[in-house]
Amino acid sequence: MARLNFREIEPASGKSNDLDQFEKFAKIFLESVIGGKITKGPTRGADGGIDLRLEIEEHGTTVKKLVSCKHYANSKESVGVNDEIDIRDRLESFGCTVFVGFYSTIASTGLEQKLERLQKEKGIRSELYNSEDMALFRLNVDDLLAES
Known part of the structure; x- marks a missing residue:
């Protein structure tokens, strides 16, 4: 499977020419693939x-x-429970009902379990997108372009 190299996207800290590249990529991906509007x-x-x-x-x-x-593609670390704190409070603060994790690596088992508990106990929905999801989207687009 052809993969995207997320290490080509500048990290959001340190000496970077564009600290916001990954968030800009997320905006384009979510509006194009998922639909809706970034507000x-x-x-x-x-x-x-x-x-x-x-x-x-x-x-x-x-x-x-x-x-x-x-x-976290450059460190290859998963996104853990301590990286996503106060999910319910954050949702309430911004008037949102669904939590979306958009990660260049993957969520840790602990984070996935936390999200499952929030769903079961509080009814909080969540969606996770990782590098594999984004690569599959690219493959689908490439296939469609090749067919036309």
């Missing part, structure tokens, strides 16, 4: 735990999704 972000500075807000129509209702972007 907040990307921005630089203290964001209160929201990188982007995606608003999308689902079953005749506008659903607001809080998007948390984590770009």
Whole structure:
């Protein structure tokens, strides 16, 4: 399978020409693939735990999704429980009902278990997108372009 090299995207810290590349990529990906509209972000500075807000129509209702972007491809670390704190509070603060993790690596088992508990105990929906999901989308686009 052809893969995307997320290490080509500048990290969000350190000496970088574009600290916001991954969030900009997330915005384009989510609007193009998932649909809907980004109504907040990307921005630089203290964001209160929201990188982007995606608003999308689902079953005749506008659903607001809080998007948390984590770009750990250079360290190859998974996104852990301590990287995503106060999910419920963050959702409430920004008027969102769905948490979206948009990661250049993968979520840790602990984080996945935390999200499952939030769903079961609090009814909080979550969606996770990782590098494999993004690569599969690219393959589908490449296949469609090759057919036309």
